[in-house]
Amino acid sequence: MANQLPAIFAQTPVATVPARTIAEFPVNTFLENIVVNSIGTLFVTSYEEGKIYVVTPDGQTAEFAKVEGLTAGIALEPSGCLLVSGVASGVPAIFRIAPDGVAEILVTLPDAIFLNGMTAAPNGCYWVADSYKGAIWEIDAAAKTARIWLQDERLARSNPDNPFPAVNGIKLYQNALYASNTERQQLIKIPLAPDFSPGAPQVILEPVNLDDFAFDAAGNLYGTTHVYNSVVRVSPELQVTILATAAEGMTGSTALAFGRSPSDSTSLYVVTNGGMSLPPETGVGNAQVVRLEVGAAGV
Secondary structure, eight states: OGGGSOOTTTTOOBOOOOEEEEEEEEETOOEEEEEEOTTSOEEEEETTTTEEEEEOTTOOEEEEEEOSEEEEEEEEOTTSOEEEEEEETTEEEEEEEOTTSOEEEEEEOTTOSOEEEEEEOTTSOEEEEETTTTEEEEEETTTTEEEEEEEOGGGSOSSTTOOSOSEEEEEEETTEEEEEETTTTEEEEEEBOTTSOBOOOEEEEOSOOOSSEEEBTTSOEEEEOBTTOOEEEEOTTOOEEEEEOGGGTOTTEEEEEEOOSTTTTTEEEEEEOTTSSSOOTTOOOEEEEEEEEOSSOBO
8 A cells, every 4th residue: 555655755765774673562553652751761642542651661561641532742841740732522632641640631722623743842831733723832831721823824734635634743953843744745944033933934845754753963853754654864954864664663653752861862762553544565563662773862
């Protein structure tokens, strides 16, 4: 089925890096996002189960929390709590997960449509992508409030009937917020004003199918390609290289994050869904957490 996709990476150079699967989950587990805390513990959202799993770098796994709904994006608060975007009783919501795994609804967003990737903002708030509204929300976790920070055509789908998400992954690097528009296959840069309000979004690279992504200290972007079953590196000069493929366990790669300890600071942890969104000819496989050795430290 993969050959039905546009061959946007057909001419892309390949330079595979060492890969090791550290954890596996049952077939039809949609691992969606990942964050790593300051002591190196991985927290992984399982979208359809409404669960957050804890995974150690050596592959021990356990259910950490569960919500009555769906779980998508994930971010860390300085307190050690997790913030998770998703759905509660059919309504888009942000959950707060305490260090002991107790979950509560922080705020509901009835005007949102499809909350997805999230990241910490420099003003102490959190930004959350709304993949079907074509918007980015700003969450004030202390005040338990939400407002639209930016809504723009560049963040929206070109075809509202296409189920692929538009604005999806979002990450801060230097003085800009970067966003992937998966449906349009674009990488977008949103300059920030001194008060952290958004400037005009700029398309800086296309076509490139990105889901979630992360930056290293030199400004290279590492992105999961989801239905393209790979992880790519985009250099500051916007040159794309494939670092891992289905052979390295990237089938249905959805998100990634750098390790944060001296032993894994140059490693990327990638989560997958085994190809649930576009099954390979061999059928949907196990969801995985895969460690890639990319040789560069996260920003």
